[in-house]
Amino acid sequence: MVAYLKNVWAGFWTTLVGMSITAKYLLRRPVTVQYPDERLPIPDRYRGIHYLEQEKCIYCFQCARACPIDCIEMDALRVGKELDWKKFTLDYNKCMFCELCVYPCPKDCIHMGKEFAFVVYDRRELDLDLLSAKGLTPDAKERLAKAEAEKQAKAAAAKAAAPAGAAAPAPAEPPRPASPPAAPAP
Amino acid sequence: MRMLLDPLRSAAEAAAGAAAGAAAPQGNFVTDLLAKISPVEIPWPLLVLLGALLGSGFFLLLLFITPYAMLAIWAERKVAGHIQCRIGPNRVGPFGLLQSIADGLKLLVKEDTIPAGADKLLFVLAPALVLASAIAMFAAIPFAPALYFTDLNLGVFFILAVSSLATIGVLMAGWSSNNKWSLYGAMREAAAVISYEVPLGLALLVPVVVSGTFSLRGAALAQEGWGGAAWYLFRDPFVLPAFLLFYTAALAETKRAPFDLPEAESELVAGFHTEYSGMRFSFFFLEEYAAMFVVSAIGALYFLGGWSFPGLTPLVEHLFGRGWIFNAVAVGVFSAKALFLVFVMMWLRWTLPRIRIDQVMTLGYKYLTPLALGCLLGAAGWELYVVPLFGGGR
Numbered sequence: 001m002v003a004y005l006k007n008v009w010a011g012f013w014t015t016l017v018g019m020s021i022t023a024k025y026l027l028r029r030p031v032t033v034q035y036p037d038e039r040l041p042i043p044d045r046y047r048g049i050h051y052l053e054q055e056k057c058i059y060c061f062q063c064a065r066a067c068p069i070d071c072i073e074m075d076a077l078r079v080g081k082e083l084d085w086k087k088f089t090l091d092y093n094k095c096m097f098c099e100l101c102v103y104p105c106p107k108d109c110i111h112m113g114k115e116f117a118f119v120v121y122d123r124r125e126l127d128l129d130l131l132s133a134k135g136l137t138p139d140a141k142e143r144l145a146k147a148e149a150e151k152q153a154k155a156a157a158a159k160a161a162a163p164a165g166a167a168a169p170a171p172a173e174p175p176r177p178a179s180p181p182a183a184p185a186p
Numbered sequence: 187m188r189m190l191l192d193p194l195r196s197a198a199e200a201a202a203g204a205a206a207g208a209a210a211p212q213g214n215f216v217t218d219l220l221a222k223i224s225p226v227e228i229p230w231p232l233l234v235l236l237g238a239l240l241g242s243g244f245f246l247l248l249l250f251i252t253p254y255a256m257l258a259i260w261a262e263r264k265v266a267g268h269i270q271c272r273i274g275p276n277r278v279g280p281f282g283l284l285q286s287i288a289d290g291l292k293l294l295v296k297e298d299t300i301p302a303g304a305d306k307l308l309f310v311l312a313p314a315l316v317l318a319s320a321i322a323m324f325a326a327i328p329f330a331p332a333l334y335f336t337d338l339n340l341g342v343f344f345i346l347a348v349s350s351l352a353t354i355g356v357l358m359a360g361w362s363s364n365n366k367w368s369l370y371g372a373m374r375e376a377a378a379v380i381s382y383e384v385p386l387g388l389a390l391l392v393p394v395v396v397s398g399t400f401s402l403r404g405a406a407l408a409q410e411g412w413g414g415a416a417w418y419l420f421r422d423p424f425v426l427p428a429f430l431l432f433y434t435a436a437l438a439e440t441k442r443a444p445f446d447l448p449e450a451e452s453e454l455v456a457g458f459h460t461e462y463s464g465m466r467f468s469f470f471f472l473e474e475y476a477a478m479f480v481v482s483a484i485g486a487l488y489f490l491g492g493w494s495f496p497g498l499t500p501l502v503e504h505l506f507g508r509g510w511i512f513n514a515v516a517v518g519v520f521s522a523k524a525l526f527l528v529f530v531m532m533w534l535r536w537t538l539p540r541i542r543i544d545q546v547m548t549l550g551y552k553y554l555t556p557l558a559l560g561c562l563l564g565a566a567g568w569e570l571y572v573v574p575l576f577g578g579g580r
Contacts, residue, residue, distance in 0.1 A: 008553060012430070015538065022269045022537040032273045 047097040047112040050090055052130040055137050056109035059083050063101035063110050071095045082140035085131050092118065092126040251321065255475040256286035262532050269536040296464035301364055304461065308362035313462065313469035316355035320476035322348045327483050328403040330493055330516035331508060341402040342390055342488070345480060346383070349439065352473055353379045356448060356458050359470070363461040371457025374543055375441065375448035381550035382438040382445075388558035389432035392425055392565045393418045393488040402484065406492025406520075412500045417491035422572070424564035429489040431558045433527070436481035438546065441474060443535035447543055482527035486520060490527075493520040 033040055042048070064072040071094040075086035099112055110130075120126055136144065260275065260283060267274025275282030300309055326341040328334030338344050353375060360372020396418050397405040409416045418425050438445035449457030459470045486492065493499060493516035502515045541549070 008557070011553075015534075018537045019533060022533060025271060026265065026269050026533075028268075028271055030268060030273045031271045034273075 042114045042116075045112075046114050046116075047099055048116045049092070049113045049118055049128070050101070050130055051111045051113040052088060052132075053107075053109040053111075054085065054088070054130075054132050055139050056107045057083070057088070058107055060106060062104040062106060066100045066104045068098065068100060069094045069096065072101060079136065079140075079144065082136055082144060084136050085134060087134075088130050089127050090130055092128055093123055251324065251472065251476050254479060255472050256290065258475045258478070258528060259286045259289075259471070261529070262535075265529070265532045266536055269533075290468065293464055293468040298464045298466065299461075301461045303364040305362035305364070308358045309461075310466075312355045312359035312362060313466040314355075315358065316352045316473045317469040319348050319351035319355065320473040320480075322351075323476065323480040326402065327480065328406060328487070328492075329520055330513040331403070331407065332513050333517060334403055337401055337403045340400045342394065342400050342484065345484065346387060346390070349477060349480065350379065350383065352477065355473075359462070360448075360458040363458070365461050367454040367456075368458050368460050371448040371450070371454050371460070374450075375458060377543065378438050378441075378445060378447060378546055378550075381547055382435045382554070385431055385550065385554035385558040386435035386439055388555065388562050389428045389435060390484070390488065391562050392428035392558075395562065395565050395569055396421055396425065397488075402487045402492075406487045406494075409491040410494045410499070412496065416494070417489070419489045419491070422565060422568040424561045424568060425489065427557065428561040428565065429485065431554055431561065432489070433485060433530075435550075435554055435558075436485070437531065437534065438550070440477040440481055440531075442478065442531050444538040444541050445546060446535075446540060447546060450540055452540075478528050478531055479524060482524040482531070483520075485527050486523035490523050492523075493517070495519045 059074065059076045059078075061074070064070070064074060071091040072089070073091075074088040076088075077084040077086070097112070102110055102112060118126070118128070135141075263285070264274040264282075266272075275285035278284040278288045300306055323345050325335045326338050326344045328337065356375045357372045360368040360370075360375070363369070393405060394400055397408050399405060399408075405418070409418060419429060420426075437443075441448050447457075448454075449459065451457070454460070459467055462470065499512070499515060499519060502512050506512055
């Protein structure tokens with residue numbers, strides 16, 4: 001009888017103890033991070049999707065050679081000193097985020113990024129192109145356009161100077177030969 | 187006040203009277219209104235039918251049960267979330283308050299499937315029966331001294347009897363689903379209800395013995411007073427244990443954790459409502475929350491003093507008399523008590539693990555039933571021999 005009543009009391013008491021514990025949790029601040037809206041800070045050495053600084057890349061293939069599973073492919077044409085990029089793809093079907101492509105880069109232009117969520121509908125879409133701009137980079141385009149404009153301006157100046165020189169008795173100095181032409185655009 | 191309340195009461199009296207097998211009512215405010223505004227004369231059987239439909243179940247469902255159930259489901263999810271250090275629903279509306287409405291809409295437009303090999307008639311009838319019992323239970327609950335649907339002189343037994351109808355619905359659902367999990371769930375429900383009706387009824391007899399009436403309204407009226415000392419909970423040493431026993435048995439009756447064996451999702455998929463989808467499923471859901479409120483309301487009315495609150499309700503009565511202000515305050519106090527008990531049910535659900543079916547039986551037969559019997563005997567003895575010592579008694 002005593003054991004029976006003790007058992008009843010134990011059941012009642014332990015329920016109260018459990019309820020006090022859950023009540024403590026009930027009043028505690030939730031630990032939830034509202035994921036798409038807010039994110040936990042990602043450590044600096046996190047290895048997420050690669051980040052490529054296209055302007056610095058010199059198309060040297062060091063990263064592609066270092067890759068143990070050959071998931072980096074690149075293609076570009078040289079336009080004078082600039083690079084006309086066709087592709088720089090990294091196949092994330094294969095990539096194992098070993099970071100081996102980052103170390104050999106002589107220009108320090110490929111990095112491991114912090115983005116980790118790259119859900120796609122088709123696995124072919126995982127063959128990501130890391131280029132920010134296909135063809136020439138905006139910078140290179142600007143530089144080439146500038147060079148072209150200078151060339152045009154000089155040619156025009158030379159053209160304008162030639163008839164003037166014929167009329168004038170003595171030109172101050174002969175027109176310079178035109179600068180060597182830039183490599184033709186492909 | 188009377189104009190506002192009488193229609194409600196007469197409508198519910200019509201419903202409850204019909205449910206209790208009383209004589210057919212003369213008519214209610216809906217029938218009167220329809221007869222008045224209708225340009226053509228409506229034949230009286232149709233009138234009575236319309237009145238019964240609009241005036242009782244529909245009205246109650248629309249006005250109270252559905253909003254309450256939506257709020258309770260939201261609250262349950264919030265409580266669950268915060269107990270687990272999560273947030274809970276917070277996307278739809280402020281604090282996720284509209285989550286239940288969104289879920290309800292989703293359930294409304296969901297496909298209504300009936301499994302192959304199911305007993306179609308029973309399968310379709312089961313949720314209706316369950317919901318009907320949930321609505322009928324509300325008929326006998328007084329919300330305030332003047333705001334009650336009907337004051338049955340066997341109110342508690344009416345509620346217990348009607349709530350058992352839901353068990354038949356659950357059994358029908360489990361049997362007709364043609365699914366072993368559903369059948370297991372239904373059999374567990376039947377076993378649990380048969381075992382726990384006994385301690386539930388015995389524990390409820392304690393306040394009945396104290397108050398001398400089966401009417402919930404009568405018991406609540408008897409507990410009014412300034413200090414709250416008139417609450418039956420503090421009346422004698424046998425009522426408090428009786429309240430705890432009642433609450434435990436009520437948990438089992440309403441299929442709440444830790445007695446949620448009929449729908450034990452880790453073992454039985456979803457138990458008796460595994461095969462239900464869409465609106466039929468939501469009927470079961472609605473019934474669960476309605477039953478939670480009803481048992482909590484009985485607890486509040488019979489043990490926790492009904493609508494009286496120390497210092498508050500007597501003050502209101504003193505200042506304004508027993509008019510509509512008093513009734514409004516009474517509804518608030520009573521709802522707060524009942525909803526607090528509902529909250530404790532949620533709290534318990536996220537505290538205790540589910541117990542095995544043999545443990546459920548052990549608890550019911552070896553602990554709750556004898557203890558409830560002891561409480562009943564003690565309370566009866568107290569009323570017979572101790573109360574007269576202090577000059578009380580009838």
